[in-house]
Amino acid sequence: MKPQNFVYFIFSLLTLSFSCQSQTKEKQEDAWINLFNGENLDGWKVVGGAAEFEVKEGEIIGYAKANTPNTFLVTEQDYTDFILELELKIENLSSNSGVMARGQIDPNARDGQGLVYGYQIEADPTPRAWSGGLYDEARRGWLYPLDLNPAAKSAFKMGEWNHYRIEAIGNEIKTWINGQEVTYVVDDMDSKGLIGLQVHSIYNAEDEGNKTYFRNVRIQTENLVPQPFTGDVFVVNTTLNQLTDFEKSQGWRLLFNGVNTDGWKAAYKEEFPSEGWKVKDGILTIQASDGSESMSYGDIVTEEKFRAFDLAFDFKFSEGANSGVKYFVTLSEGNTGSAIGLEYQILDDNQHPDAKMGREGNRTLSSLYDLIKANKTPRFVKGPGEWNKGRVVVYPDNRVEHYLNGVKVVEFVRGSDEYRALVAESKYKIWEKFGEAPEGHILLQDHGDEVQFKNIKIKTLQ
Template sequence: MKYRNQFLITSIVLITLGSCAQKDEQNDGWRDLFNGEDLSGWKTVAGTATFEVANGEIIGTAVAGSPNTFLITEELFGDFILELELKVEHSSSNSGVMARGQYDPAGREGKGLVFGYQIEADPTERGWSAGIYDEARRGWLYPVDLNPEAKSLFKIGEYNHYRIEAIGDEIKTWLNGQEVAYVVDDMDKTGFVGLQVHSIRNAEDAGRKTYFKNVKIKTENLDPKPWGKDLPVVNNRLNQLTDYEIANGWRLLFNGQNSEGWKGAYKDSFPTEGWSITDGILTIAKTDGSESQNAGDIVTTEQFSAFDLAFDFRLTEGANSGLKYFVTLSEGNKGSAIGLEYQILDDEKHPDAKMGIDGNRTLSSLYDLITSSKQPRFVRPIGEWNKGRVVVYPDNRVEHYINGVKVVEYVRGSQEFRDLVAISKYKIWENFGEAPQGHILLQDHGDEVSFKNIKIKTLN
């Protein structure tokens, strides 16, 4: 009897230990943020939309006249991997997930303000779900124009699976198993997880519902998921690439320390005055507003044909500059060297914005040829940093972006392109813009403009 009891006790212990081990293995460090029964550990802030629990789901209901409303965790998190499922049933029910979210109870005159990184749920035709938005602060960080294949991933009326990794200064998102957005930014290192019910424009959309379930998080022994797709990274480190970017062929055109890789246009060396490098920032000084008559333009010593080029720029009030590409330096002209130009301009204060045809000399336009289709809300104010991007594909398709939003597209050498050249200031140059390769140029237009994070990837 004694031995039998010992055997039973030993068996129970082994079974219990085995069950615990199996449970730990299944959980693998994950824990539920939502218990499926009530909203313990959560609180509603910043609006009057409602959240309730039914059938193991969190259900958020839109309310007329309410600003964005958030259900946020009482616990704060630093590095984590978060997974959840989200469903909206109507195109008006914009939503999102706050990652390292911030809350100011005194914001909006004491009504409370939620701000910080938000992972978008966009049921509209725009299709920017799982893009990264900086709520109530800087706006879009990673619009899904940067990853157009992801625009069709979100399914309205169905549950969509989100995965969010916030590790160090890197935030990555997946939607229904596919990579979407990759941002490198260190503005917020800790914060809450939040679920959003967006404000509504039309009273008839009151009562629309957003659903969340299976909300779980992992904060230790993090195992990042491989990032397999070759996608642009919005990298806010100062002149420093991620390992992923380096592995995928990106390199810096400006190292942040000196003028290596650059020289004056029509010169053998870098200008000795006018251009300066301070604290990782490349700046052309303000003079008299004239074009390339003082320090002069600078160009890369290397030439490029097909490439993906990204750069940050900061304008001062009333300033004018530009980034040119396919600059051959063969024209021997006076003033700025000839090339296709991504316009950099204070549209409100500089007179050049009113010249040309239908705004084709405004910020991010293909200068004097194609007007940028940008919306003002995607452009950051004068004195703040904006992100430019120019992509030239091997088949001569070209795209301009500002802050991740595509605003210009055309084909070099097409009949449409040549027709535009024929009515522009460039009509005197034979085969303008059609050189097989050329330098990249930063313009001295006599105004103070700064650059950083200039990086390029050649395309084959």
């Protein structure tokens, strides 16, 4: 090929590429449908409460009203897979709001006022700053509190217009605020539903009339092109023992495959316990025995050892149960009973006596057992027979965090003066440098009560 022909060939390819990109962008722009016409509320209806909405200068304004339930302005049409964009503004701290995505309605609830429930993308003006998080309205509660993505807490701007992008494609829901990646949830509870704009209930008459603003509400429903997440964002994945491609790309892997006990063994043996532990329907269960600590069937540990990691797991305990997830287990202490290690406590706080033992509640659910009490509130605790989400993060600099259902409840630094002072007052004081080993196994405890586990995944931190 002659040089001038080669140059022309390259120029033609570049021109064709730019042309295709331009056409794709134009098609994507053409695919947007305005859900709000800027003039009136055609295609929308008010459900749930008595707060009022009106249209002024191309904006939807919702007015807070005291002593009425949450009020929603919802679409008359349901949507399945979509990309939704809108702008939202809040001017007062009392004006919590949100956007329903695939929302549901029970028209007969609340004496015919109707009840809106389902996925809601939060607008939280308070110092908690969970805007963009995913709340399961009037059903399961928080699925993605922003403790799981603290970097996104600064995305929402009080008193300013905030751009929301919500993708609901298949069983994945992702959110952005002002371009910041916020929430990634994999859940299959609802595959279709309405879009809704919320004015939250208030009970202080002085806050009545405070405004929440919405504008530029538009949606795509065909030929959807998902926007990939590029940051290190934690994924709440409620599917059974599965990982998304994004999770895998971020270094996550399953510690329990849902089929067998590969990768696990008895704490003090090379083989897996022959009794007590079973795998069925994707669930790993330690069966109930006599309530004793590791005396019936025994603890199990990972064959691998870990240094710095992000460990997530789902657990369900029976009434009155006691168990735990331990880490930095060395198996070198020569003790009887359960192997020694730092412990994320699993406990029925209401029924098991251990909740009232120890010091100041440091043996309660999700606490660092016998050392630090979990700072949790009842609304984030699932009781016996319900699945809870646990998480332990150990950073390379020895900072450690415990989470319960997405909320951070414990933080400490291994080896710090404060940590060693706590150990000196605990049952662990007889072991030198307890919990400070450079690496160790992860352990699931047999404490004689039935406890179930699933979705155990881990990511090594560098």
